[in-house]
Amino acid sequence: MVVFLAKRAGQALVAIFGVMTLVFFIQRLTGDPTYLLVPETATQEDIEAMRQSLGLDRPLLVQYLSFLADIVRFDLGRSFIQNIPVTDIVASRLPYTLQLAGGALFVAFVIGLPIGLILALARKYKSSNILMGVVLAAQSLPTFWSGILMIMVFGVWLGWLPPSGSGTFAHLIMPSIALGLLSMATYARIARSSVLDELSKDYVRSARARGVPQGRLVRRHLLRNSVIPVISITALEISQLLAGAVIVETVFAWPGLGLLTVQSVVARDFVVVQGVVLLGAFVTIAVNFIADILYSVVDPRIRLDGAGQ
Template sequence: MSGYLVRRLIESALILLGITFVTFVLLYMVPADPARQIAGRSATAETVANIRDQLGLNDPLFVQYFRYLGNLLQGDMGRSYLQRAEVADLIAARLPASLLLMVSAIVTELILGLTIGVVAALRRNRPADHTLMIFSFVSISAPQFVIGILLLYVFSVQFGWLPIGGYGTFAHLILPSITLGFLGAGWYSRMMRSSMIDVLEQDFVRTARAKGLSRLHIITRHVMPNAILPVIAMIGIDIGLFMSGIVVVESVFGWPGIGQLAWQAIQRVDIPVIMGVTMVSATAIVLGNLIADLVAPLIDPRIKTK
């Protein structure tokens, strides 16, 4: 396990290095001029040129990249062009809100998705199965901003049960979590249904039935631990999906997380902030996949780490 962990950590570091390079090159190619954004529309060409020189924007691409990479390795993500604050401080202030929303969304999608998948598998080819699979198809197909707006209209505008936006209480968390977890619930339900059906047809399940074990015991002790393995792998990937979808959801609900920070930075071409959010998101994705790979063998000892 230790050798596998070391190899995976090295692979993760290389992936993150590649992400920094690709993101930096793409931002370098953006036609917008950050110096002009900082100086303002009324600034003279001389002022803009001085700002570009101070920020090192006139240096070649690789000089800028390796300078950024060297600072990053020292824990310095740079300074926001427009907010005049350290990027690390800006992200640190917003990250707890995003992590809270992400964890809540994962819990929401797992509860919905696994419940629907198990019930559909146990009621295979029956009306309940067909109804639940239609729900899964709708949840997968519906855009998140549409789901968010509909939930706001129904539960906030029409009934007034939940706040229309903001942050700070459990009530503020409910609608964003459901919106973000709605898509994943559809994927998990379909995946869990297929996996459950496959496991239910295995010989060891027939043997358990022949021994006279109860249906509940067979499902909870034999079927579920085997059927849930694909779901565990999917959770790590889901973190990446959340990091992309969280921008939309945070904007709809006014949630003060890094998604909203990234959107503001993109609108203003604040490159250090965009790079910082990208690195935090990429790190979360890599760690999520790594944790999923390490947890899977603990649940099923037949999976070997090599």
């Protein structure tokens, strides 16, 4: 177990280092931000003074090492526009994105997994085809379109929910559903495929031959043995939710990291964009590391294979 965790931790650190390096050099390829921060009437001396204050006059290697040292100290720099630490800006918006991602995952789990189980166990009934059609329709809807549609129906026509903004639980309902619909459909398909695969195995046929009740068979065997693909897709879906939050937060004016990214891109506040990208990458790597640990707990064979490689 220790060897397995050490190997996975080493891979995660290499990935984090690679992301930091990539973000640094991509930012430098976008050009010199100095000209965006000085007025049009600025002289060459003013431009050089601004470059010196930003540390852009130093050699590229020195800038890179300074960048890595700042990241280790959790220093993401200062916003070009607001002139306050990026860490403070991100920290003020992060809780909103976590609320939205949590709500979307709740929608995906609570609706998607039971639907997948029903689709697998009731596959011989015609009604399962209708339910599968609903799942495919939910997966086909673009996130921005489902969000706008919900705003029109539930926010404008019916007036049941606030169409935008934040502050109450009611504000969270529509954004969570809009963001969670795609993940819900994915969970339903993965759960269906996984359960169908388990149903075809010998231990299930033997249990049914011994007269094991369907409910006990599902609870004691099918759910546990079908959970590994679900864990795997959860790590990927969290990354997808963070990416989809940019669209959903913009549509619903939800003040999270997604809306912050859009606003920073429009304002050309590249340091803030860099901070959000780094945070998203770190979260993705951390989630995948946790998923690896859960794999090894659910199925020890994965741990043994991973340690032996």
